[in-house]
Amino acid sequence: MKSIKQSFKIFFKIILAFVILLLIYTLFVFGLSKITVNADVAQKEEIEIFIKTNGVHTDIIVPIKNEIKDWSKEIKFNQTKSKDSLMNYVAIGWGDKGFYLNTPQWSDLKASTAFRAATGLSTSAMHTTFCKSVSESENCKRILISKENYQKLVTFINASFQRGSNKNMQYISGRGYAKNDAFYEAKGSYSLFRTCNTWANEALKSSNQKAAFWTPYDGGIFCHYQ
Template sequence: MKIIVLYVLKTLGAILGIVALYVILGLVLPLIEVSGEEDGQPKDIPIYIYTNGVHTDIVMPVKNDLFDWSTKVPFSNTKSKSTDYNYIGIGWGDKGFYLDTPTWADLKFSTAFKAAFWLSDSAMHCTYYKTMKEGEDCKKIMISRNQYTSLVKFVEDKFDKDSKGNFILIPTDAVYDVNDAFYDAKGKYSFLNTCNTWANDALKAAGQKAALWTPSDFGIFRHYK
């Protein structure tokens, strides 16, 4: 009996230790800034980082002479089917969180557990916007054409594709508004690789300043005050 009790206590101690270490790293590592890369080119393409308070999206022009997102993420896949949007926000995350948890009140333990430990699929959430309003939750970043090309490649590569190279739409009514849609994505979400970790890595791919590592939106936005 003593052996069992000791084993349980050691297990609980290990779990608490891991949680404590995660919290500490989640607070400390975001403070370490990875500097942006200067490529010497004009910064004439606007992008945005946008958070809903938990999740960070990378927002880009719908179309310019370098890339047209509407050919990959058709307007017709949104409920509005409107074609007069000017920006598209894209985020990567856990499929269960996206589709089964419209609010925190709907969060189930099974969904959170699967997401934390690599046990569920991932998805891309694509949202169209007509305008972007800068504020505490939305920061504008000007980048060069080369940096934008790198960013597009990073984001595009995260989408799952069919045999013809098309993004794979997830048929669902669990959209957040009339201007968004979900697509299958590559990779597994976990407590080490969150939606915000991905957005932070997207900024690095575009040669922009970012946190060394962050699981939270705070870790990104603190570098863009």
């Protein structure tokens, strides 16, 4: 009986510690997400970019080609490469590789995938999607930035791709969702403290755009663009 009570006390302490950590994490999430950085940076309206969320994940959308960067030289469609020239924008996102490749729908999510993503035990990937046009909406915000800041954004995004010995982006063959997207190997690991939205927020910060001090969720970015 005594051993059962001791086991129960240990189990209770573990649960209590988990709840306390979860509460602390939640406080940090909502507190730090509301702190705005780069709010007063002077902006030149020279290049159009977008941030877009599907309700969970944030992408950075940039022109396929301009005087600073031609993404079509490195990023290709998954299947129909000949149609690259018909598109005007490319949406770029960073995320957990296992989640990206093995969870096309929420119903496909496995406990093992979620655990590895939350704890930073898996690798990451870049997801790129070409599109003809982008429409501004509640879930898609248009941002006009200077050429100098766009160059900083390009530098940040480029540094997120893992490259081979030939310095080319490492394409993940045959794993796109459709004919206008593709996956590439990325640097870093996904975790509760560095999510796809943290990456997008860091991209905005690096290019002197409004962003959260830190955020793991899309709302922490979009609340600064209301």
